[in-house]
Amino acid sequence: MNTATSGPAPLAGIKVIDLSKILAGPYATMSLADLGAEVIKIEHPDGGDPTRGWGPPFVGDDATYYLAVNRGKKSVTVDLKSEEGQRLIDRMLEDADVVVENFRPGSSLQQVFDYRDLSARHPHLVVLHISAFGEEGPLRDEPGYDMVAQAAGGLMSLTGEPGGAPMKSGYAMGDLGAGLFGIIGVLSALVERSRTGRGQYVTTSLFECQLAMHVNWATNYFADGQRPQAMGSAHPNLAPYQAFPASDGHFVIAVGNDKLFAALCAAIRKPELADSDDFRRNRDRVQNRERLAAVLSEVFAGDTVDHWVTLLKAHEVPVSPIRHLDEIYDDPHTEAIGMIGTVPHHTGALRQIGFPVSYSGVRPPLRTAPPRHGEHTREVLGEFDAAVVG
Incomplete structure (x- = not known):
């Protein structure tokens, strides 16, 4: 993969303020960074994004979980609960295009960064809010992690062997699904803004995205009323479409x-x-x-x-x-399509999975490593002459 700073940048000139943490929001903002947007990741001065500690394994001070979804960003430390921090963010939003946040519904931070107030001051902003269960309904104020979404949204009931214990998927499909649909929401809102000049409040949730991915499982149920069950590797609508045992695997x-x-x-x-x-x-x-x-x-x-x-x-x-990840990463086909690259990191070259879309045959380059905690605070905040911790 080409790791130079040149290359396709469809979102060049777009500035994103990333107030999210964990996985769904950071995955969305990393993807926007891959596409050329300037992404400023706002972290609390005390420790920052919790995934920095989600290890082992670690590379340097940061867990690999954090490193997986935060490349291409600048890390700035601001206490969002302080009045000074809130005033600073408001100034940053004057020339920002997108805000991504996953504040818990009803929390103090969601009230501080309420879209109605933000849009009154910054009508050009596209704000993406990712929650666990959506904006309405009896579960709207519930917190949520990926496994909770997989359980509540049905994925665990469909994963595993027939009659066996429920299982989560190997990937974090609750978080990643919300991140992917969130990207679609942001990009479409930016297209609309190019016509109207006004931003949008874009919302999605882990639960909604789980339902969206039911696809044929849902229509099967709507048609016959039968409760779908886990089928191992088999397919509800095709056969044979599954794994089979050979003599050695x-x-x-x-x-x-x-x-x-x-x-x-x-x-x-x-x-x-x-x-x-x-x-x-x-x-x-x-x-x-x-x-x-x-x-x-x-x-x-x-x-x-x-x-x-x-x-x-x-x-x-x-x-x-059925291959293991080490086999995939050493496969000539993986090398040929250029999905794995490196970025310079303070510990050495850091391998990363690239963005899975190419433009006129060119994949967006990996630009910069995931930032260290507060690495860009002075650089970014210097223009505001702000006495905010950094």
Whole structure:
């Protein structure tokens, strides 16, 4: 990956004041920074973003969790609960474009930075507020972490083996989903502002975004009224579309249509399966998924993952071994697409995952390392001649 400061910068000239912490907000603002925005991360003088301590592992003084979602920003320490700090932020907002915050609904800070007051003084501002459960309803004032969102929003009920204990997803899909939808909200509000000259109050929540990602699970339930259940690696609407055990591990196949099923049957020398009334069409395979999975599992147990992956690829059946992260990071394909780069850090070169969108074939460069606590306080606040801790 190109790590120089040159490169596509769609959001060059946009200034973001990041009042958020933990994951959803910082992930959104890091993405805006990747796209060229100037992002000023406001942290409390006493310790800053809590994720700085979410380790081990640590690199230098900061936990890798913090380092994962804060590159490209400037860290400024301000006590938001002090009148002096609030006056300072208000001055910073005069030439800012976006504010991102995740203050708990009803908290003192949300009242201080109420959008109605902000927009009266700064009508150009786009303010993104990320909460746990949204702006209305009986849960609106509840605090929330990613796991709470996964539990309340249904993801944990759909993750894991049938009849097994509920499980959270391997990624923080509650926080990351809210961060991604928050980015969409900010960018669309900036487009609208280019027409009207006025900002917007953009809101989303971990809970709302969990519901938005139910997609086919929701429409399945709306259609038949049956409570969706965890299915392991299987798919509620396709079969076979799941992991299977080979003699030395597991791999997945993704049969998305009847033609691919026929190709699978030809590859494993069981063409009669594709001609069977029980398995010919996808709707038949879904209804008889247990019997089909048993037949395929018996076949796949007879050879290795590499054997089946090579064979099925030759027959153009979508297939993959189940890989670990170390294998992915050492993979030639990962290197070829340039998703991993480095930024200079006070401890040495810091590896980072890049932004997953390219512009005219060029990926946005990794610009600067995640800042140390208060690293840019004097630089940023110097223009205000503010006697705020730094």
